């Protein structure tokens with residue numbers, strides 16, 4: 385449906401986007417995820433036609449749109465701040481796009497009804513936007529974008545102006561709405577949960593470059609580099625080195641973690657484990673079968689509601705964070721001896737930079 389091929393954009397000497405290359409299939413939702421300033425919005429603005437790329441090509445439904453005007457592209461956009469027309473009612477806001485594009489009266493009326501129903505705002509059709517909550521306004525903005533039945537919908541940080549609770553609710557609604565509309569969607573966000581939960585594929589950007597383009601699970605379980613392992617989820621980095629025969633990772637302290645595939649000579653890797661993959665074990669006794677255990681001292685525990693975040697100092701000197709749901713930290717005091725256990729298959733590796 386949409387493809388970018390080597391798309392670049394600089395502002396003066398600053399390269400904002402470099403060689404962006406990816407495709408979005410019909411009905412697919414992809415997320416551009418990355419820290420502030422990584423080039424997400426610039427990429428979106430080039431797709432929308434508000435910015436002209438310095439190089440590369442953008443194609444939409446087979447046509448080269450690299451240089452076409454924004455209004456000539458069949459694209460729907462939802463911005464962070466909703467930007468509804470304040471003097472028009474909710475229904476008139478949704479009708480605006482189709483009417484502007486010459487869609488007939490009856491068809492426009494049907495679309496307003498259909499898309500307001502889809503975002504569950506039918507009962508507010510006659511209201512003015514300023515009489516709606518932030519979440520309601522954002523749903524209307526979505527209906528307005530969908531009502532033109534665009535080939536692609538662009539969502540720029542669509543939930544970031546909402547409070548945490550509402551953001552979570554609207555996130556799952558958004559997924560349903562986009563699915564029901566069969567929309568092809570690109571969502572720009574710096575919120576990893578939003579990207580992982582909404583998108584079929586996540587493109588992680590940093591410094592103007594796309595660093596990984598993969599399914600959410602893949603990004604989380606097999607990040608392409610250290611930046612992604614730290615930006616998406618949290619990581620405990622474990623000291624160690626690849627064994628001489630290059631089939632294992634010998635951790636500081638002696639524990640051996642087998643590698644899924646033997647590494648080419650000269651390649652150095654760093655090992656990491658997600659906090660929820662670690663378990664607190666008693667200081668003595670058998671290590672559960674198949675697990676590796678590392679002696680450690682308990683430091684502190686913070687109760688977060690569902691999880692408790694436990695910090696331990698391994699005897700190797702590494703500090704690790706364990707997310708625990710079993711109440712294992714109860715009764716432990718600073719300095720108490722414990723072991724930190726995990727299954728070797730749950731250790732991830734990235735190239736040492």
Ligand SMILES: Nc1ncnc2c1ncn2[C@@H]1O[C@H](COP(=O)(O)OP(=O)(O)OP(=O)(O)O)[C@@H](O)[C@H]1O
Pocket residue numbers: 395398399400418419420421422423424425426427574
């Ligand atoms: N019109 C402009 N003129 C000059 N520099 C710009 C312009 N627009 C963006 N930039 C720069 O290009 C880089 C990428 O900006 P962009 O807005 O794409 O980042 P972003 O990933 O969307 O960040 P954020 O999440 O903060 O919006 C930044 O360093 C930014 O300062």
